[in-house]
Each structure stands twice: as structure tokens, then as C-alpha cells.
Amino acid sequence: MVKIKTIFSCQSCGYQSPKWLGRCPACNEWNSLAEETSLPPSLLRDGVSISPDRSSSPIPIDRIKTDQGERIETEIKELDRVLGGGIVRGSLILIGGDPGIGKSTLLLQALNKLGEKKLKVLYVSGEESINQTKIRGDRLDASSSNLYILAENSLEKILEEIKILKPQCLVIDSIQTVYTTSMESAPGSVGQLRGSSIKLMYLAKKTGIPIFLIGHVTKEGVIAGPKVIEHLVDTVLYFEGDRGHPYRILRATKNRYGSTNEIGVFEMGDCGLLEVSNPSEIFLAERSIGVAGSVVVPSIKGTRPILVEVQALVSPAVFGTPRRTTLGVDHNRVSLLAAVLEKKAGFSLLNQDIFLNIAGGVKIDEPALDLGIATSIVSSLLNKSIDPKTIIFGEVGLAGEVRGISHWEMRVNEAVKLGFKKCLIPHHSKNLSNFHSLIDIKRIDSLRDVVEYLF
Ligand SMILES: Nc1ncnc2c1ncn2[C@@H]1O[C@H](COP(=O)(O)OP(=O)(O)OP(=O)(O)O)[C@@H](O)[C@H]1O
Ligand SMILES: [Mg+2]
Numbered sequence: 001m002v003k004i005k006t007i008f009s010c011q012s013c014g015y016q017s018p019k020w021l022g023r024c025p026a027c028n029e030w031n032s033l034a035e036e037t038s039l040p041p042s043l044l045r046d047g048v049s050i051s052p053d054r055s056s057s058p059i060p061i062d063r064i065k066t067d068q069g070e071r072i073e074t075e076i077k078e079l080d081r082v083l084g085g086g087i088v089r090g091s092l093i094l095i096g097g098d099p100g101i102g103k104s105t106l107l108l109q110a111l112n113k114l115g116e117k118k119l120k121v122l123y124v125s126g127e128e129s130i131n132q133t134k135i136r137g138d139r140l141d142a143s144s145s146n147l148y149i150l151a152e153n154s155l156e157k158i159l160e161e162i163k164i165l166k167p168q169c170l171v172i173d174s175i176q177t178v179y180t181t182s183m184e185s186a187p188g189s190v191g192q193l194r195g196s197s198i199k200l201m202y203l204a205k206k207t208g209i210p211i212f213l214i215g216h217v218t219k220e221g222v223i224a225g226p227k228v229i230e231h232l233v234d235t236v237l238y239f240e241g242d243r244g245h246p247y248r249i250l251r252a253t254k255n256r257y258g259s260t261n262e263i264g265v266f267e268m269g270d271c272g273l274l275e276v277s278n279p280s281e282i283f284l285a286e287r288s289i290g291v292a293g294s295v296v297v298p299s300i301k302g303t304r305p306i307l308v309e310v311q312a313l314v315s316p317a318v319f320g321t322p323r324r325t326t327l328g329v330d331h332n333r334v335s336l337l338a339a340v341l342e343k344k345a346g347f348s349l350l351n352q353d354i355f356l357n358i359a360g361g362v363k364i365d366e367p368a369l370d371l372g373i374a375t376s377i378v379s380s381l382l383n384k385s386i387d388p389k390t391i392i393f394g395e396v397g398l399a400g401e402v403r404g405i406s407h408w409e410m411r412v413n414e415a416v417k418l419g420f421k422k423c424l425i426p427h428h429s430k431n432l433s434n435f436h437s438l439i440d441i442k443r444i445d446s447l448r449d450v451v452e453y454l455f
Contacts (some may be wrong), residue, residue, distance in 0.1 A: 001406030003422065005036075005037065005364050006027070006036065006037055006361065007021050007036055007037075008021070008026040008033040008034065008035055008036070008246035009033065009034065009036050009189075009190050009191060010026060010027060010029065010032045010033050010190070011032050011033075011034055011189060011190050012024065012029045013029070013032075013033045014029055014190055014194075014228050015025035015033075017033065017178050020033055020035070020144070021033055022349060025283055025320070028105070033191075034185070034186075034189055034190060035450040036183070036184070036185040036190070036191035037183060037184045037185065037191070048143050051403075052080045054435060056370050060366055062275050068323055070088060070089055070167065071084075071085055071086030071089070072086055072087045072089065072114065072119070072168075072210065073085075073086040073087075074086065074087065074110045074113050075113045075115060075116075075117070076106075076109065076110055076113060076247040076275060077275060077277070078250065078266060078275045078276070078277075079106070079110055079250065079264055079265030081262050081264060081302070082237060082250050082251065082252050082258075082262050082263065082264040082304075083235065083237075083252075083255070083257070083258060083361075084255055084257045084258015084259065084262075084392060085258060085352060086211045087169065088208055088210065088234070088257045089208045089209075089210070089244060090204050090205055090207070090208040090210065091204065091210050091211075091234040091235060091236040091256070092197075092200065092201050092204045092210075092213065092218065092232070092233040092234050092235075093209050093210065093211070093212045093213065093217050093233060093234065093236075093237065094105070094212075094213045094230065094235070094236045094237065095212060095213070095214055095215065095236075095237040095239060096214075096215040096216070096217045096236070096237070096239070097217060097238055097239030098217060098241075099216070100241050100275060101240070101248060101271055102239060102241075102248055102268055103173070103214050103239050103240055103293050104125075104136065104173050104214065104268070105136065105140065105268075105272050105273055106239065106250070106266070106273055107123070107171045107173065107212055107214065108123060108133070108136060108137060108140060108142050108171075109142060109386065110212075111123050111142075111145050111147055111171055111271060112137075112140070112142035112143075112147050113455050114146075114147075114168070114169050115142075115144025115145070115147035115148075115367065116144050117140070117147035118146060119146060119168040119169060119223050120146050120165065120166065120167050120168050121146060121147055121148065121168060121169045121170070121171075122148045122149075122150060122161075122162065122165060122169075122170050122171070123148070123149050123150070123169035123171045123173065124151075124152055124158055124170065124173065124178075125149065125150070125151050125152075125173045126151075126152065126153045126169065126172070126173060126174060126177030127173060127174060127177055127179050128173075129151050130149050130150075130151045132163075133149050133151070134149070134161065135273060137149075138273065139270070139271065140271060140272040141271060141272075145236035148165060148167065152185070152211075153177055153178055153179060154178075154179065154180075154181065155178050155179065155180040155181075155196050155199060155200075156180065156181055156182075158172075158178070159199070159203065162203070162209070164322060166207065167209060169209065169210050169211075170209055170211045170212070170213075171211075171212045171214070171267050172200065172213050172214065173195060173199075173202065173214045174212065174213070174214040174215060174216055175197060175213040175214065175215050175229070176188050176193065176215065176216050178196045179191075179196065179197060180195050180196050182190055182195065182293060183195040189234065193229060194229065194232075197213065197229050197232050197233070198232065200213065200455045201232055202258055204392060204413075206266070210442070212275060213229075215229070217288070222384060230253075230254060233254075234254075234255070234256040234257065235252060235254060235255045235256065235257070235258075236252065236253045236254040236255075237249070237250055237251065237252050237253075238251055238252075238253060240361075241268075241361065242361045245360075245361065246267050246268045246269065247265060247266070247267055247268075247276070247282060247360065247361070248265070248266045248267070248268055248273065248333055249263050249264070249266075249361070249362065250263065250265075250266065251263045251264075253369075259302050259303075260415075261301060261302040261455075262302030262303065263279075263301050263302065263306075263362075264301065265279040265282070266431045267282075274442070275445070278431060279306050279415060280305070280306050280308075280418055281418070282360065283306065283307065283308050283309065283359060283360035283362065284307055284308075284309055284359075286359070286420070287309050287362075287388070288390045290385045290388060292379050292380050292382070292383045292384055292385045293309045293311055293312040293313055293314070293376050293377075293379050294309055294310070294311050294312075294376065294385070294386070294388075294389050295309070295312075295365075295372045295375050295376040295379065295386055295390075295392055295416075296308070296309055296310075296372075296388075296390070296392070296409035296420070297309075297310055297368070297369050297371075297372035297393050298368075298391055298393055298410075298412070298414050298415055299364050299366060299368060299369060299393075299411075300366065300368070300406070300407050300410065301362075302413065304410075305407070305410045305411050305413070305414035306362070306414075307361065307391070307414060307415065308358050308359065308362055308364060309358070309360070310329075310356070310357075310358060310359075310369065310372045310373055310376045311356070311358075311359055311376065312354065312355070312356050312357075312373070312376035312377045312378040312379065312380045313314040313354075313356075313380055314349070314352050314353070314355075314377055314381040315354070315356050316351060316352060317351050317352055317353045317354075318353075322349070322350060322351060322352055322353050322354070323354070323355075324338065324353075324354050324356075325353075325354070325355045325356070326355075326356045326357070327356070327357045327358065328357060328358030328361070328362055328363050328364060329356060329358060329363075329364055329365070329369065329373065330435065333369075333370070333373070334354060334356050334373060336368060336394060336398075337374045337377070337379065338354060339375050340396060340398060340400055340447065341374055341378065341447070342368065343400075343450050344399065344400030344446075344447055345378075345447050345451050347378060347450060349377070349381070352381065354377060356376070357379070366405075367395035367396075367403075367405060368392065368393045368394065368395060368405040368411070369392055369393070370395050370396040371392050371394040371395070371396055371424070371447075372392050373403060374391060374396055374447060374450075375392055375450060375451075375454060376453075378451055378455065379455070382455055384455050385449075387421075387422060389419070389420050389421040389422060390420065390421070390422040390423070390424065391411075391415045391420050391422075391424070392423075392424045392450070393405065393408070393411060393424075393425065393426075394426040394444070395426070396426065396447055400446055400447040400448060401445065401446050401447075402426045402427065402444050402445055402446055402447065402449070402450070403409065403426060403428070404426040404427075404428035404429055405426060408425055408426075408429045409434075412425070412435055412439060412441075415439065416435070416438045416439050419437060421440060422439065422440045422442065423435075423439050423440065423441050423442070424442050424444055424450060424453070424454075425441060425442070425443060425444070426443070426444065426445070427443045427444060427445035
């Protein structure tokens with residue numbers, strides 16, 4: 001008789017134990033271990049030949065031929081850019097995001113675009129009926145005859161339909177609602193999630209069909225289920241945004257075929273998601289002009305420049321230790337810059353709370369922002385505004401010096417396009433002649449210089 005092996009796996013981090021435990025030793029979550037059968041041999045056997053072009057013997061890399069047109073463009077430029085220039089054939093893409101943020105909307109729109117390009121595509125919904133999907137489709141004007149909808153939860157049934165339909169792109173909405181009968185654990189459990197994802201990965205690699213998996217996120221904002229799914233897939237995208245704003249940002253946290261630095265910006269409207277091709281305009285749209293503590297900084301996200309507004313609020317500290325609260329930038333960077341301002345520019349910040357925010361909900365982690373952060377803090381501290389038509393960027397060193405940064409031409413260009421008149425840039429930036437007639441450029445080499453010049 002075949003003995004069925006059971007294991008206990010943590011539903012929050014995927015830790016496995018041969019016996020039940022009240023608390024997971026890996027993630028310290030209480031009561032998170034559930035009984036599951038271990039991965040059945042059939043699932044592993046399926047994987048022996050993953051891809052049709054898997055070689056049985058080693059081949060020199062220069063003799064491997066790749067097909068041209070390995071990427072499929074969705075014609076939604078913001079999505080294509082985040083994917084690294086289109087969808088790679090045979091790739092498995094996981095997209096996560098808060099409930100109601102617009103994951104289903106984005107992928108239905110993308111599939112419809114592919115359908116219009118005469119590609120046969122399948123949208124599998126495990127959460128909504130075909131009627132509900134149709135209602136959404138009507139709203140989004142998704143009516144391509146090549147877009148097929150299937151409301152199904154059983155993975156075996158889905159795989160059968162795929163064999164018959166032979167779609168060229170597939171969306172599973174969501175991976176948490178799909179279950180496979182080859183695992184005995186309950187739908188939505190870690191075992192099921194892993195089992196279904198592995199089967200779908202084999203399908204993608206074997207047939208070359210790109211597959212999008214929509215994933216739920218936990219209250220901490222990470223994709224539900226263990227990290228194992230993120231390891232398994234080729235690309236992990238997060239769709240983020242603020243409930244109060246119509247803007248949504250798509251970013252990649254892992255991409256085997258592209259940069260993880262790119263972001264895609266969308267606006268949610270009545271007819272679905274619209275691309276925002278010039279994000280600088282929206283990030284600066286609600287800026288109050290002439291307010292102390294506000295500075296515009298050109299930042300580079302992937303391959304394009306985005307102007308963002310850095311806002312600082314400096315107020316006397318009520319409690320002993322002053323607070324450094326930040327949104328959108330690294331907290332340590334702000335503490336460091338506050339220390340440099342204290343020591344090298346002579347501002348007393350030890351008894352001041354500092355609150356710093358990047359308007360529009362973007363996250364920036366490049367040193368070019370340093371000078372913008374430092375000047376916004378000084379501006380708020382002195383309660384003196386900075387000319388709203390000025391952009392400021394540069395890295396600040398611990399000695400209070402301003403250091404050169406990359407892509408400064410792209411940054412200045414973007415500012416010129418949006419009508420900025422003055423630009424403070426690090427001393428080391430070269431070849432400024434192209435810009436002289438367009439924008440007033442002031443070179444600076446220390447934090448003290450900037451402060452003297454601005455205030
Ligand atoms: N008629 C409408 N007009 C404007 N916006 C709408 C309309 N209907 C839905 N929306 C927007 O679409 C969002 C829902 O999008 P969608 O269902 O794609 O989200 P989701 O990320 O798939 O959510 P879930 O995780 O619950 O499946 C709503 O939060 C709302 O912002
Ligand atoms: Mg949805």
C-alpha cells in the first residue's frame with residue numbers, strides 16, 4: 001500500500017515541519033501550520049521535460065538560435081516598459097496588489113489589446129462569473145472576438161480547455177482561487193498555491209504561452225503565500241496606488257528579462273485604466289506654489305526622467321528625541337542629511353522634528369535627491385520658500401560637498417520641457433552649452449553654497 005506522507009506547512013511563510021507546531025519557528029506566526037500532503041510524484045514527473053527546446057546535452061552558447069520576435073507587445077506602453085519591452089514568450093508573470101486596485105482591469109485591457117492584434121487569448125476568472133467579467137469588459141470596451149473568457153477554478157479543467165483552445169496568452173485571476181486535484185490540501189493553502197503554480201510554470205515553459213498570474217496580497221502588502229512562488233516566476237509586478245487618488249503605479253520587483261527600475265503610471269477612470277505618458281505633470285499638478293519646504297527634483301526612473309516634489313515640514317520637537325518621519329524616501333538618508341546640515345551648514349536641527357514626503361505616492365531611492373531633501377528641510381526651517389520655477393539635484397557627501405550624478409542632461413531636458421527657468425546642478429556636470437539659452441544654470445559645489453544662494 002502506498003503510504004501518503006503528510007507535512008505541516010506554515011501558511012504565511014511556507015516553512016515545513018514533520019509535526020504540528022503552535023508557532024512557526026521561521027516567521028513566528030501563531031497557529032499558521034496546516035496539514036498537507038507532500039508534492040505528489042506525478043507533479044514532479046511532469047517536470048522532467050520542462051521546455052521543448054531543453055537540450056539533453058550541453059550546447060555552446062553561440063550556437064543557440066533564438067527566434068526573432070520573442071516579445072509580444074501589448075500596445076499598453078506603460079505595461080510593456082515595466083515588462084522590459086513586451087511580454088516574453090513562455091514567461092510566467094505574477095502581479096500583486098491591494099484589493100480593488102485594478103489588477104483584473106489592467107489585464108483584461110491588455111488581453112483585449114492582444115486580441116485586437118489577432119492573437120487568441122484566454123482570461124480565466126476564478127473570482128467572477130462570465131457575466132460579471134462581461135460587464136467589466138463592456139465598461140472597458142473590451143470586445144475583441146479573440147478574447148475568450150472562462151470562469152473556472154479547477155486547474156485540470158483549465159489545462160484541458162487550454163489544450164483545446166491553444167491560446168497565445170493566458171491570465172489566471174487569481175492564483176489563490178485555483179486548485180489542483182493532485183494535491184489534497186484545501187484551495188488557497190500554500191500547498192495548493194505551490195502545486196498550481198508549478199503546473200502552470202511547466203505549461204508556460206513547455207508551450208511558450210506567456211501566463212499572467214494575479215496574486216492577492218496580505219495585510220503587510222506582500223503577495224500571499226510563501227516566497228516560493230516569487231522564486232518560481234520570471235517576473236513579479238506590484239500594482240500600487242492610493243485609494244484617494246486615481247493614479248496607479250506598476251512596478252517590477254523581480255524581472256528576469258528587464259530592469260526592475262522602470263515604473264508604469266496609469267490613471268483609473270470610468271472606462272478603465274488610462275496610460276499616463278508624462279508622469280511629471282501629474283506629480284506636480286497639485287503643487288502649491290510659493291510654499292516653504294517644497295522643492296522640485298528631477299529623478300530618473302528606469303529610462304525616463306520624472307519630476308517629483310519633495311515636501312518637508314520642520315517643527316519644534318515636543319519630546320526629547322526629535323522625530324524623522326519619511327514617506328517615499330529612505331529614513332536613514334534623511335537623518336544623515338540632517339546631520340550634515342547641522343555640522344557643515346550650521347543649522348540646528350537637534351530640537352526639531354522633520355517630516356518628509358514625496359508628493360504623489362512615488363518612492364525614490366537615488367542619491368540625486370539629496371540636495372532636494374536638504375534644501376527643502378532648510379526652506380521649511382527658515383520658513384522661506386524657494387522659487388517654484390527652480391529644480392535642484394545632486395548628491396550630498398558627508399563633508400557637505402555636492403557630488404555629480406548620472407543622466408543630468410535628461411533631467412535638465414525634462415525640466416525645460418515643463419517650463420522650469422532655473423536649475424541648480426553639481427559643479428562637475430559638463431557640456432552645458434546646449435542649455436544656456438533654455439534655462440538658467442547655476443553650478444554649485446557645496447551645501448553651504450546652495451544655502452547661501454537660495455536663502
Ligand atoms: N464604473 C466605474 N467607474 C470608475 N471606476 C470604476 C468603476 N468600476 C470599477 N472601478 C474601479 O475599478 C476598481 C476595481 O478594479 P479591479 O476589479 O480590476 O480590481 P482588482 O485589483 O482586480 O480587485 P480584486 O483584488 O478585488 O479582484 C475599483 O476599485 C474602482 O476604482
Ligand atoms: Mg480582480
